[in-house]
Amino acid sequence: MTSPAGPVLDVRDLRVHYRTQGGDVIAVNGVTFSVARGETLGLVGESGSGKSTAAMAVLRLTSPPGRIVGGSVLLNGEDVLALDEPSLRRKRWTEMSLIPQGSMNSLNPVARIVEQFADAIETHEGKQSRATIRSRVLELLALVNLPGRVASLYPHELSGGMKQRVCIAMSIALSPALIIADEPTSALDVVVQRAVAQTLLDVKAKLNSSMILIGHDMALQAQLVDRIAVMYAGNIVEIAPVRELFRNPRHEYTRHLIASIPSIKERKPLVVNVVRTPDLRTPRPSPEMEEVSPGHFVAVSDEDRIEEVARRG
């Protein structure tokens, strides 16, 4: 089912817990956001804020001890959380795909690149001739700026940046409406990072896909996304168009994140340290959001939980 007028993804009050011996960790505490057709949404926040947990739940890839305890995830109007397994499997790759954290290490070390594509394509579309697969793979490799010879190579024969490009090409092989990229460039050096990130945006634009780009590098996000959602302790605390967010950050935690971008002049980044992070085991209300300007929402109820302790040091 497609509904071109509505958002590609509409997530409402999503809740994910991890069962631990000390009680449930409330990793995603009622998160609500949507992604429009063709839009790139940045999901930022420090390690442990729940970004990956939320993304995996959107794809319904949550596995024990994690479990989705509430909410809805509408993909093109259909609730992903209510689908049976076969329907869900059909949707992965074709309607939504994931570039997982550290994905370049997820390539099969004993299969040539072309065979890894063949697996993904044939799982969804059935057996195809080698010539057909090969020409599709060459086209996909070209899209991510890789030479055709890469098809015949094994992962260990590629650099980190090349492997990451292969993963991007695989994620778009079946033209998904939504791509979720979890820190797709974090393992790469800075120059390669920018090039790979740009490639990701280029292919997304060509496919007219939507994308969720997870990361904590605010400078990189600033260049790549249309809107940013800031996560803190399992909640989205601010969400706004990217320029608006940088110009007019309203939440204390967003200000910290922006201030932590190292500037050219000031080499030393501001050390961001937030104390009294709520114990994720304690049930807490998800904050109410106030719209402070069109499309700019900020949490109003949890400001007092956040306090800066460390300054430039």
Ligand SMILES: Nc1ncnc2c1ncn2[C@@H]1O[C@H](COP(=O)(O)OP(=O)(O)OP(=O)(O)O)[C@@H](O)[C@H]1O
């Ligand atoms: N298997 C698990 N068991 C218990 N708690 C977990 C488990 N996996 C994650 N968590 C907890 O859930 C919270 C959210 O983690 P998550 O990995 O989603 O954060 P993140 O923002 O994606 O961080 P990172 O950028 O490091 O990936 C953290 O408090 C984490 O400790």
